Amino acid sequence: MIExxxxxxxxxxxxxxxxxxxxxxxxxxxxxxxGKNGAGKSTxxxxxxxxxxxxxxxxxxxxxxxxxxxxxxxxxxxxxxEEFTFPSISIANYVKAFSPLYPMFDHExxxxxxxxxxxxxxxxxxxxxxxxxxxxxxAFALSSCCRVLILDEPTNGLDIPSKSQFRKILxxxxxxxxxxxxxxxxxxxxxxxxxxxxxxxxxxxxxxEETDQITQKLYFETVAxxxxxxxxxxxxxxxxxxxxxxxxxxxxxxxxxxELLFNAIINKSI
Amino acid sequence: METNQFFSLKRFYLLLRxxxxxxxxxxxxxxxxxxxxxxVIFYMNMPKRVPANSFDNNEYxxxxxxxLLGLGVFIGLSFPEMNNKIKATNYLLLPASTFxxxxxxxxxxxxxxxxxxxxILWIDAHLARWSILNTHKGLDATIIEEVNIRDMFKGAKLHxxxxxxxxxxxxxxxxxxxxxxxxxxxxxxxxISFGLVLYCMFCLMVVFSHLFYPQTTGxxxxxKEYELTxxxxxxxxxxxxxxxxxxxxxxxxxGYFKLKEKQV
Numbered sequence: 244m245i246e247x248x249x250x251x252x253x254x255x256x257x258x259x260x261x262x263x264x265x266x267x268x269x270x271x272x273x274x275x276x277x278g279k280n281g282a283g284k285s286t287x288x289x290x291x292x293x294x295x296x297x298x299x300x301x302x303x304x305x306x307x308x309x310x311x312x313x314x315x316x317x318x319x320x321x322x323x324x325e326e327f328t329f330p331s332i333s334i335a336n337y338v339k340a341f342s343p344l345y346p347m348f349d350h351e352x353x354x355x356x357x358x359x360x361x362x363x364x365x366x367x368x369x370x371x372x373x374x375x376x377x378x379x380x381x382a383f384a385l386s387s388c389c390r391v392l393i394l395d396e397p398t399n400g401l402d403i404p405s406k407s408q409f410r411k412i413l414x415x416x417x418x419x420x421x422x423x424x425x426x427x428x429x430x431x432x433x434x435x436x437x438x439x440x441x442x443x444x445x446x447x448x449x450x451x452e453e454t455d456q457i458t459q460k461l462y463f464e465t466v467a468x469x470x471x472x473x474x475x476x477x478x479x480x481x482x483x484x485x486x487x488x489x490x491x492x493x494x495x496x497x498x499x500x501x502e503l504l505f506n507a508i509i510n511k512s513i
Numbered sequence: 514m515e516t517n518q519f520f521s522l523k524r525f526y527l528l529l530r531x532x533x534x535x536x537x538x539x540x541x542x543x544x545x546x547x548x549x550x551x552x553v554i555f556y557m558n559m560p561k562r563v564p565a566n567s568f569d570n571n572e573y574x575x576x577x578x579x580x581l582l583g584l585g586v587f588i589g590l591s592f593p594e595m596n597n598k599i600k601a602t603n604y605l606l607l608p609a610s611t612f613x614x615x616x617x618x619x620x621x622x623x624x625x626x627x628x629x630x631x632x633i634l635w636i637d638a639h640l641a642r643w644s645i646l647n648t649h650k651g652l653d654a655t656i657i658e659e660v661n662i663r664d665m666f667k668g669a670k671l672h673x674x675x676x677x678x679x680x681x682x683x684x685x686x687x688x689x690x691x692x693x694x695x696x697x698x699x700x701x702x703x704x705i706s707f708g709l710v711l712y713c714m715f716c717l718m719v720v721f722s723h724l725f726y727p728q729t730t731g732x733x734x735x736x737k738e739y740e741l742t743x744x745x746x747x748x749x750x751x752x753x754x755x756x757x758x759x760x761x762x763x764x765x766x767x768g769y770f771k772l773k774e775k776q777v
Contacts (some may be wrong), residue, residue, distance in 0.1 A: 294602060295776045312773075313518045318608035328599050330535045340534035343527050344608045 244270045244391065244422045245291060250300035252290060260286055261446040264300070268439075270390065271419045272453075275437035276426040277505055282443050284426040285325065288393050291424070292322045305390055318345055321384045322393040327376070329368035334379060337368060347388035352416065356382035359412050360405070373400045381409060385416040392423045398432035410436050434501035442508045450508045454499055461513075462491045463500035477507035488513075520612055528609045528617045536593075540621075547583060547633050554580065555641035559657050561649045568657040570665045577634055581681065584630045589688035589700040591622040592772070596697055601777045611773040619765075623689055635660060672745055679757045686761040690768025693775070 245268040253259040260283045268274050278284045289295045290302055293309030293316065302309055307316035329337065334357075342348040357364065360378040368376060377400050384392055398406050414436055417423055425433055440457065442450035452460075466472065467484035477488040486503050507513050533540070554576055559568050594604035607614065638660040646652055666674055684707075691706060692699040715734070722735040729735045738747050746754070 289777075292606060294605060296774075312605065312611065314521070314524060314608050314610050314613075315518060317606060320606075322602075322606055324599065324602055326599050327603070328597070331538075332535060336534060340531045344524075344531065 244268055244305060245424070246301070246303040247287075247290075248301045250290070250297050250302065252286065252295070252297045254286075259446060261297075264443075264446060264448060266441060266448050266451065268422055268424060268441075270422045272439045273413070273417060273423040273425065273437050274439045274441055275430070275433050275501070276424055276441050276443065277428070277430055277501075278426075278443040279509060280428060283446055284428075284443060285395055287443065288322065288395050288424065288426055291391075292320060292393055293317075319389050320391040320393065321345075321387045321389040323377075323380050323384050323395060323397055325396040325399060327380060329376060331367065331369045333364065334362065334366050334368060335364040338364070338383070341383070342386075345387040345389065349386050349388050352388070353382060353386035356385055356412055356416070359408055374402055374405060377401060378405060378409075382412070385412060388421075390421055392417075392421065394423065394425045396427050396429070397425060398427065398429055406432050430501040430505050434499060437501075440501070440504070442505065444509060450513075457499055457504070458491065458496050460491050461499075461504070462489045462495065463487070463497045463503060464489070477503065477510070477512040479503060479506065519610055520616075521610075524609045525613045525616060528607065528613050529620065531607070532617055532621060543587065544629065544633070547587075547630075548637065550583065551580060551633050551637035552641055555637050556644065559641055559645050560652070561645055563651045563656065565652075565656055567655065570658065570661065573638060573660045574665055576638075580630070580634060584626055585684065585688055586700065587626045587630075588622050588685050589692055589703055591618045591689050592693060592699075595693060595775070596699060598696075598777050601775070605775060605777060611769065615769050615772055619689065623685060627685070631662075635662070676750075676754045676757045679754075679761070683757050683760040683764070686764040686768075690764045690771070693768050693771040 245266075247264065247266050250261050250264040251259060252261045252264075276284050276287065286295070290297055291304055291309060293304075293312045296310040305316065305319055307313055309316065309320075332340075338350075338353065342350070342353075356362075360375075360382055362375065362379055362382065366375075368379065371379065377397070381394070381397055384394070398409060401409060410433070413423065425437065427433055437454060439453045440450065441448065461476070463486070465481065465483055465486050469475065469478065469485055469487070472487065472489075474489055475487050476490065479486050486500060488500070488503055488507055491497075504513075558572065558576060560566065592604075594600040604614070609617075642657045642659065645657060646654060687707060688700070688703055692703045694706075695702040718734045719729075719732055722729040722733065726735040726737075736749055738749050740747055741751060744751060
């Protein structure tokens with residue numbers, strides 16, 4: 244669905260951000276694109292959306308070259324950027340103006356998402372708080388039914404209840420023929436919804452694994468003391484003692500501590 | 514080439530509708546503002562006492578020429594989303610082809626702008642004349658003539674009128690297309706770039722004058738004018754007319770390709 248081969252990219256008068264970068268994303272996944280600040284996550288999303296053109300390499304999204312920005316490509320991809328502005332109109336007018344441009348737009352799903360997010364169609368977009376506007380944009384993106392959804396830091400600006408609403412709505416809205424790429428550095432916000440993790444660092448793909456594979460390979464636990472423990476791959480101290488990452492055993496399975504895994508990857512512990 | 518990926522009437526309509534639904538307040542206030550300013554300019558310039566010189570089509574033409582500045586600003590403010598990176602992102606991701614996006618702006622700003630400009634001036638001219646004749650005693654209808662667009666061009670030869678019209682259209686296409694090369698303060702930068710283009714053309718002519726006419730001194734332009742045998746104008750006029758007629762044909766595709774290659 245998204246194929247990136249031998250990508251090279253740099254901004255004008257800046258050192259290369261990506262060189263010979265390759266990655267593939269298949270439909271039916273919610274991919275967590277993780278990386279430190281400045282790692283190039285947003286740039287990679289912009290390249291996928293066709294907002295910028297790579298200097299070298301090929302990008303294919305749904306069979307299209309993104310930078311050609313063909314209408315069939317644009318009507319099947321929706322990007323929720325980290326920063327956004329809205330015209331000073333009501334939600335209802337915004338939907339009236341933009342939804343017809345997306346042929347598969349689902350108005351019933353939009354109504355449902357509005358209900359979940361407690362949004363009113365009569366509200367003026369510019370009178371909403373940043374978090375409410377973000378919720379509206381996410382609700383609109385999910386209702387567009389585009390096959391590729393790109394969400395750049397979707398949980399930034401959302402309060403705690405909204406973050407859990409976001410996770411619930413995203414999981415229930417996405418179908419098997421859709422691909423969702425979520426870029427974030429707030430890994431805890433998305434750890435329960437992603438089924439594939441991709442970590443980029445210094446323009447390189449440093450980790451790529453599906454979550455069920457991770458739980459088969461790694462075991463995460465919080466312990467009071469490290470004494471008696473062997474084979475610790477990575478550890479961090481916490482108020483309750485230590486968060487540790489061990490090789491998985493056949494007897495027990497754990498949920499992924501995404502933050503710990505991410506730090507381990509960045510610190511080259513795995 | 515998949516033609517549907519290039520232009521679809523349905524998508525064009527939806528994009529046009531999208532623009533109007535989003536920007537209707539801006540367009541409405543612009544229309545009202547243009548209407549009021551036009552009326553005030555006509556009203557201020559029309560005679561209000563007798564004896565007075567008659568206010569005829571020449572005066573209407575002069576005022577229309579001044580008001581063209583407003584039209585230039587409206588055209589130069591096309592693609593307003595390109596002023597801002599976030600808005601430009603949203604705009605470029607709208608599901609429509611580059612040609613449709615370009616055509617929507619051209620239709621609204623250029624074609625719509627010109628048609629509404631003529632209509633507003635026509636209404637303003639009539640309204641200002643009617644207001645003055647009904648509020649100022651002693652003035653009769655012959656002192657302020659009724660505006661008549663057809664009479665404005667009566668007696669003028671087509672080969673002198675057409676270049677003038679094309680000169681205005683070419684300037685419009687310059688303001689419309691070249692703004693895509695700039696982000697912030699695009700209109701101001703476009704106007705400055707136009708001045709620079711004119712200055713560069715002048716410098717080039719100075720260089721050519723020195724090359725081909727060695728007697729040229731300093732920063733002067735030497736032109737030898739002569740009548741053309743096959744066309745009803747002089748060589749300098751032909752050069753001027755060629756630029757007026759052809760620059761629009763060059764500037765519109767330039768703007769289109771700039772939009773197509775735009776990166777944010």
